[in-house]
Amino acid sequence: MKQDEVDRVLSGELGIEPSPGFASRVMYAVQREASAPPPIPFPWKRAIPGLVAGALALIALIVAMVQSAGRAASDASTQGSVMQTLLHAVDIGRMYGIGWILLTILVTLGCVTLSMRLTAGTRTF
C-alpha cells in the first residue's frame, strides 16, 4: 500500500463529538470523588512495634537454632560436619514448628497474590 494513502486515511479522520451529557457525568463523578472520605491510612504507628517485635523474635529464634545446632554437632564429636549441623538445625526447627510457620507464610502470600489478581480484573475508574 502506498504510504500517502495510509497518511491520508489516518490524518484525515474525523473526530467524534462527546455526547451532550458527558461533561456533566464527569463532573458528577468528580464531585462524588471529592466528597468521598479520604482513604484510611495504614496504621504504621500501631503496626511498627508489632513488626519490630516479630522481626526480633524471628532473629532470636534463628540465632538460637544455629547456636544449638553448632553445640550439638561439636558435642557429638562429628568434627564439625556441615551436613550434621544442618540436619540438627532441621530437627530443632521441627521442634519449634518452623515448618508450620513457613507453610502459613506461603499460604498467606498465595491468598494475597490471588486476591490481588482477582481484584485487578474488576478495577473501576
Place this chain on the structure above:
Amino acid sequence: MSAEADRADVEKVLAGDIDAFENIVRKWQGPLVNLAYRFCRDRSRAEDMAQGAFLRAFRGLRGWRKDAAFSTWLFALATNLYRSEIQRIPPRTIPLEMIAEPGDPRALFSGDDVEIRDSAVRRAVLALPARYRDALTLYYFHEKDIAQAAQSLGVAEGTVKARLNRGRELLRTRLPRLLEDLKLKEAQ
C-alpha cells in the same frame, strides 16, 4: 492565553473550587474522547475511558509540575490510562498474523471503495503490535507532530520515528489482504 487559562483553573481546583474543574472538562473533553476512540473504536467505551482519564487527572492534579503545558501532562496521563485499558480488554480486531501477504498489493487499490479501505486501514492499525499501534495513533492524533507524540508516549522522538516506520511497513505489507477480505464480504 489558553495555557494560562488551564493554569488558572488548576490553581482554583487545588484551592478547593472543584467546579473550576468543569472548565477543564469542557475544554478537553473533545480531544480526550477522540483519543480514546482511536484506541478502542467504540464510542461508549471511549467516553468511559475519557471519564476515567479526567478522574485520574483530578486525583493527580498536584502532580502536574507546571514545567510542561497542562495539555501535555493531560495527554500523557490519558495515553497511559488508555494503553493499559486496551491491554486489559483489547478491542475486537483481526490478528495481523492472520492476514496473509498478497502477490501484488498495488492491484487492490484501483477500486473506488474508499469507505471500505479507510475502515480497513483503521482496523489494521488497531491490530498492530501495541508499540506500533500507539506510535501511529498518537502521531496522527497530534497532527503528525512527532515531539508531541513522543511526550504523550513518554519515549524519545527517535523511538517514535522508528516505531512509525516499522508500523507503516507492517501496514503496507499486510493491509491489502485485509481489504480483499472486506471486499469479498461486502460482495456476498
